[in-house]
Amino acid sequence: MQIRLAGGRIAAEVHGSGEPLLLFHSLLADRSSFDRITGQLAESFQVIVPDLPGFGASEAVTGGLEPIADRMAEAVRDLKGSHRPIVLGNGFGAFVALQMVIRHPGLVSRLVLADCGACFSEQGREAFRTMAAVSSAKGLSALSETAMRRLFAPDFQAAHPELMQERLAAFLRTDPAVFRAACEALAGLDLRPDLTKVDVPVLVLVGEQDEATPPAMSRELAAGLPDARLMILPGCAHVPQLQAPEHFLEATLTFLTNDDTGRDSERVQAVA
Template sequence: MDRRFANGTVNAAQTGSGPPLVLMHSLLSDRASFDRIVPTLSESFRVVVPELPGFGQSEAVSGGLAAVADRMAGAVDDLADGEDVIVLGNGYGGFVALQMAIRHPNIATRLVLADCGAAFSEPGREAFRAMAAASAAKGLAAITDVAMRRLFAPEFQQAHPDLMRDRREAFLKTDPGVFRAACEALAGLDLRPQLGQVKVPVLVVVGEYDEATPPPMSHELAAGLPQARLKIIAGCAHVPQLQAPQAFLSAVGDFLGRR
């Protein structure tokens, strides 16, 4: 069932009952990237999977990642209905969740930050600049292969042609302007000086073979947060919840407090 939050600006799917758990998707994917774990999580939680601003039916917002985080904080506060909330973000959704927790310290009681970080290396920044430039010049189709490689290793792509077809189609539905703005925001991001402001417990999770946000970024993130632990999911890339859902659920289950 879809619902709208933050004065109708954020569209989200909601299922299950229990304490609220919010799942925020990556830049190169969409909310369907959580489809393989939602059924299990909804046995213990009221799972809310929003479309981030500018994706799907959610309204875009100008002002960079901080504005996106503020919009999502409004949505989380709205959907919480007075209950404690856990937020899990993957990739871009993880950066949004981290920025949100910095800017709105009481918005969540726990965070799971999957395959993200606090700042990119210079090669990582340049990769975002290159994707933004190529998409502006030639359209998203020109960078689809690059985007898929950042999500999944070639061997996984070859073994799962139907899934890859679905993921390519989802990526090509992304609003090009929203995509470029997100790339530019991530290329300039450095949240390392503010990590100490995140006082809630955090589980940092990363796929062993993540090329988009490599494991050293997660090591740095976990080390900079006051209450964080790190788990590496073997054999996975940037969206482990889609690539190996049971391994992902096992990695986060104790932290989430699943029944």
């Protein structure tokens, strides 16, 4: 089912019924990057998969990450259910979700942040500046190899050529202006001082081979949150829900259906 949220400015699709669970996609992908997990999640939740602002059929918003987070907060409020929704974000979508929860306390019940962080290293910041500059000068196609490398490890790419073609096509459908604005926002991002404002339990997931948001970023993020646990997914890179959907679901559902969500910053669980 297709719906519109945030006063009609956010397009989304809905699967299943029950407690609402929103999935925010990454910058290098689109909402179809969750296709391998929505069916199973919809057995337990009402799964809502929006296009982030400027992607798909959702209206763009200018001004950086904060206005994007505010627009998505409007979308969450539009659900008006008896339960506060759960939000799961991957990559850029996780940064949006984190900023949203910081700016809008009490909005969600739990948070899953996959392949995210609170602040990039200078090397990471420079990578975003470079991608913005290259896309401006030569177009997104000039970043094809870079984008795929940031999503998947080389050996996985070689073993899954059809998936790589599908993901590359999704990336090239991105609005270049939206892509550049997101790169610039991420290059200047530092949410570390605001992490204590996150008022819900958080699962921080990260692919062991993620080069875009390395595990060190997730460790720092989990350590700075008031109520978080960290899980590392072996063999995965930036989009583990595509690379290892069974393991991603195992980690996510264990967190979402377990009442024991207390903080244990030292616990690092490997899902084999």
